[in-house]
Structure formats: C-alpha cells, structure tokens
Amino acid sequence: MSDLMRSRTYSNAVTDENAQVTDSSNGNKPARRAKTMAGASCVEAPRRELAEVQNWQAQASQDDTKLPVLASTQHSPASQTQPHSQEEPQRKKQKIYTSDDEQDQDTKEPQEPSVQNVASRSRLFGESLDEREEKDVCMVVEYSEDIFEHLYQRERQICSSYNYVKSKESPKYLRPSLRAILIDWLIEVHLKFQLLPETLYLAINIMDRFMAKRKVSMAKLQLLAVSSLLIAAKFEEINLPKLSQYAYITDGACTCQDIKEAEMYVLTTLNFDVGWPNPLNFLRRISKADDYDFKIRAVAKYFMEYAMCCPEFVDVIPSRISALATYCARASLGIKIRWNEASERYSGGIDPLNDLTFQTDCRTLIKEIHNPSTQLKALELKYKSRAADSVFDPAKVWCDVIVASNFEGLF
Incomplete structure (x- = not known):
C-alpha cells in the first residue's frame, strides 16, 4: 500500500463517527465510539453547561488537539527508520485574523508620541502617506480613495x-x-x-x-x-x-x-x-495621519464606543463620531498639534477649528463622560481592564478637568 493510500485510510479511521474501537475491559469485543464533532473518542465525558464555559471559541477547538498529527507523505530516510518522539511539540495553529486590540509580541511597547514626532508627521500631507503603503497589498492604495468615497455616501443612507x-x-x-x-x-x-x-x-x-x-x-x-x-x-x-x-x-x-x-x-x-460603514473603518483611516499610533487609537476607541452608546449621538454618522473620538484622544494625551492637513483629508474634510457643529458635539461628548445622563457600568468596566489598556480613568479625569475649566484651550 502506498504512503498516500495509507495516510487516507488512517485519516478516515480517525474521523469516521462509526469507527470501532476495542474495549479492553471486555476482551477483544469491539465497542462503538462516542460521536463527537471531531470524531475523537470522549466516552463518559461530563457535559458542561454554557455558564461553565469561559471561552466558547477555545472550547470548540479543544477536540482538535486530541487528533494525532499526521506525518507528511514525504519522509527522509532517517525519519522512516526512527519513530516520532511522543514529546514532540504540537504544531501551532495559525490565526486567521488579528484584532486591533492585539499587539505583536515581538514589537516593543509603544511610546507616548512627542511633540517633535507629531510635528514631523504633520509634514506628510497628501499622497505621501499613501505612497508609503504602495507595497502593502492589503491596503489597496489604488482603490482606497474610491472605497472611502463610497463609504461616505453610504453612511448617510443607512444611518x-x-x-x-x-x-x-x-x-x-x-x-x-x-x-x-x-x-x-x-x-x-x-x-x-x-x-x-x-x-x-x-x-x-x-x-x-x-x-x-x-x-x-x-x-x-x-x-x-x-x-x-x-x-x-x-x-x-x-x-x-x-x-x-x-x-x-x-x-x-x-x-x-x-x-x-x-x-x-x-x-x-x-x-x-x-x-453599514463601521466607525472603526474611519478610525483606522484617520489613524494614518498620526502614523497609526497605538496609544492614540486605544484612547480614541473609548471615546468612540461611548459616543455609540450615548443617547446624544444616535443619529450622528460614523465618520463624524470617529473624528470626534480622535480629536478628544489627542487632546487628552496632551498632543499640541491635534489636527493638521492630513487629519482633515483622512477624516473626510472635517475642520474642527472652523466647524461649530463639530465643536458643539465635542463638548457634548465630554460633558456626557463627565456627568453621564445614563449609566453604562459594563462599558466602564470594559475600559478599566488591562485588555483595554485601562484608558477609562485617565480619560474621565481629563474630561472632569476640561469641564471645570469651561473648555478652555480645547480648540
């Protein structure tokens, strides 16, 4: 039997729900295998309730680790003579996507942006920001302008x-x-x-x-x-x-x-x-103006999500909410250059210094965080956690200070 046929036969034996196993307690009498989604044997395993499952996505993939790792059909002469060690580490599963909340473990801790760095980034206007991403096929630079032009039209139709x-x-x-x-x-x-x-x-x-x-x-x-x-x-x-x-x-x-x-x-x-055009799409777009600074975006996510939950912004379009969140995040971090030509371009043409409606919405958002009209305890706990970089308390203190100073120096 060839190696390919042997591999297919072994795979079918592992995944077949009706495959038979030998019951050691009763001689060589065949016994039925317990049916599972992965075909693995889990006889007499206790069934857990949903409340006991802390991570349902990880629970769904636990059966996969019980399946033996099939060797490749092409082996070297040394691998054919020596059996595989039982202590061989299992193959790491590849992730399909990476969330914005996750950072690469190999990257360094992001540092707080200095005024000099922001000033140097502010000179990168126009097409130069897109030109740096031409080699990244995921950014689809040649279509990004058309994509967001469609999203700006779409958000007004479906809001x-x-x-x-x-x-x-x-x-x-x-x-x-x-x-x-x-x-x-x-x-x-x-x-x-x-x-x-x-x-x-x-x-x-x-x-x-x-x-x-x-x-x-x-x-x-x-x-x-x-x-x-x-x-x-x-x-x-x-x-x-x-x-x-x-x-x-x-x-x-x-x-x-x-x-x-x-x-x-x-x-x-x-x-x-x-x-519906998601506000995170526009937030990622605006983040291009500050070179995708992770700390600014982490704080902006809190302001953005609070605006989504706040009753004052039910009918506000997502691109405007993202611009409000980004401006408040930069102001709360003490960045002097809060908006530049690149920010105006990648926010869809929003100019905070000359847009009175934007200024009113920004003050409304800060007032709501300072003195909430509705209670959002789950949102507070979410952004107090380390998973969200504990941005709630610093942002809340900044809003309290800004309201106490009657919004002096905000614009």
Missing part, C-alpha cells in the same frame, strides 16, 4: 433617520435609560462571546434603525437586542455562537424560535440592508 430617544413627541420614543440598559447588556454578552468590536457597533446600529421605524414594547426589547447581535455576528464574524447560546444567555426570556422569527422581522423591516 438612523432621527434620534428617537430625544424626540419625545415621536410615537417611537424610548426613554434613554431603557436604551442604556439594552446596550449595557449587549456589551456584557459581546464580551462573554468574545466577538469582534465591529459586531457590537453593527448590532447597536441595527437596533437603533429598527426602533426608529417600529414601536417596540417593553417585553420585546431584549428579544430585539439579542436578534440584532445575531444578525451582526452573521455579518462580521468567522466563528459564530450557536443559536441555543443566544437563547441561553437571555435566561429563558427568548426561545430559539422567538429569535429566528425576530431576526426575519428585523431584516424585513430594514430591507436586508445591513452593510
């Missing part, structure tokens, strides 16, 4: 039509405190499932757009929130939680059938229009 939590005369009016409770719960579930940041922002957008069109009763608010998260995860994620896990996380308030029906109703109401 919430009006602020339903501020228009008390509207029949779809919802108290800001109720929306804050929903979003705070979404943040907790999002952290529990360990989903991408884009998934959370898209879920908030779907929920806001739906409630701007339909009146939702108190009993159906949680169903709408979990259905919005399900739709967003299907659109953004690679590894998805199961439908039963969404139902479980609601503590019996929603069944799987309820979530499926709500999903179809939400998609029909929105005309299946889910392709």
Whole structure:
C-alpha cells in the first residue's frame, strides 16, 4: 500500500463517527465510539453547561488537539527508520485574523508620541502617506480613495433617520435609560462571546434603525437586542455562537424560535440592508495621519464606543463620531498639534477649528463622560481592564478637568 493510500485510510479511521474501537475491559469485543464533532473518542465525558464555559471559541477547538498529527507523505530516510518522539511539540495553529486590540509580541511597547514626532508627521500631507503603503497589498492604495468615497455616501443612507430617544413627541420614543440598559447588556454578552468590536457597533446600529421605524414594547426589547447581535455576528464574524447560546444567555426570556422569527422581522423591516460603514473603518483611516499610533487609537476607541452608546449621538454618522473620538484622544494625551492637513483629508474634510457643529458635539461628548445622563457600568468596566489598556480613568479625569475649566484651550 502506498504512503498516500495509507495516510487516507488512517485519516478516515480517525474521523469516521462509526469507527470501532476495542474495549479492553471486555476482551477483544469491539465497542462503538462516542460521536463527537471531531470524531475523537470522549466516552463518559461530563457535559458542561454554557455558564461553565469561559471561552466558547477555545472550547470548540479543544477536540482538535486530541487528533494525532499526521506525518507528511514525504519522509527522509532517517525519519522512516526512527519513530516520532511522543514529546514532540504540537504544531501551532495559525490565526486567521488579528484584532486591533492585539499587539505583536515581538514589537516593543509603544511610546507616548512627542511633540517633535507629531510635528514631523504633520509634514506628510497628501499622497505621501499613501505612497508609503504602495507595497502593502492589503491596503489597496489604488482603490482606497474610491472605497472611502463610497463609504461616505453610504453612511448617510443607512444611518438612523432621527434620534428617537430625544424626540419625545415621536410615537417611537424610548426613554434613554431603557436604551442604556439594552446596550449595557449587549456589551456584557459581546464580551462573554468574545466577538469582534465591529459586531457590537453593527448590532447597536441595527437596533437603533429598527426602533426608529417600529414601536417596540417593553417585553420585546431584549428579544430585539439579542436578534440584532445575531444578525451582526452573521455579518462580521468567522466563528459564530450557536443559536441555543443566544437563547441561553437571555435566561429563558427568548426561545430559539422567538429569535429566528425576530431576526426575519428585523431584516424585513430594514430591507436586508445591513452593510453599514463601521466607525472603526474611519478610525483606522484617520489613524494614518498620526502614523497609526497605538496609544492614540486605544484612547480614541473609548471615546468612540461611548459616543455609540450615548443617547446624544444616535443619529450622528460614523465618520463624524470617529473624528470626534480622535480629536478628544489627542487632546487628552496632551498632543499640541491635534489636527493638521492630513487629519482633515483622512477624516473626510472635517475642520474642527472652523466647524461649530463639530465643536458643539465635542463638548457634548465630554460633558456626557463627565456627568453621564445614563449609566453604562459594563462599558466602564470594559475600559478599566488591562485588555483595554485601562484608558477609562485617565480619560474621565481629563474630561472632569476640561469641564471645570469651561473648555478652555480645547480648540
């Protein structure tokens, strides 16, 4: 039998659900293998509840480590005569994508940007910033201008039509405190499932757009929130939680059938229009002006996410929220050159010094962080953690100081 046929036969024996194993306690009598997703044997393994699983994505891949590593069909003469050592380290699994929140372990700790560095970067206007990325095929420099021109048009078409939590005369009016409770719960579930940041922002957008069109009763608010998260995860994620896990996380308030029906109703109401330009796309675009400084972007993510959860910015377009977050982040870090020609270009033409609406929104965001109109405890805990670089406390102190000084020196 050739090596290729032997490898295929061995692989089929490992992954076949109906493969038979020998029961040592009963002589040589064949016994049925316990069925698992990976085909590995886990007889009499205790079944754990969802609450006991801390990382469901890692749990889904634990069975893969039980499978033996198949040797290559091409061996050297030395490898054919000597068996493989049992202490040979297992092959490291390759990651499909890297989140913005993750840093390369081989890179050094990012240093705080100095005034001289920012001043040198401010001279890199126009096409010079794109020219440095021409060799990076992932940046698609030749199409980036057209892509973002489309996104700037798209964000105005698919944004919430009006602020339903501020228009008390509207029949779809919802108290800001109720929306804050929903979003705070979404943040907790999002952290529990360990989903991408884009998934959370898209879920908030779907929920806001739906409630701007339909009146939702108190009993159906949680169903709408979990259905919005399900739709967003299907659109953004690679590894998805199961439908039963969404139902479980609601503590019996929603069944799987309820979530499926709500999903179809939400998609029909929105005309299946889910392709929303995410604010993280514009934040990465603006970050090109400061050479992708990690510390600025970490603080900007907090301001951006708080604006997404704040009732004052329900109908504000994502590119403007990203510009607000970036400007506040630079100001809170004490960077003197907070905006330059490159920042104006890569933010879609926003000029904070001459845009009175931008200045008003910036003051509103700082006031909300200083004295919140709604409670967002899950968001605070999220950005107090080391995973988010503990940016909450410094940003909160800066907002308190700016409000106490009556916004002196902000613009």
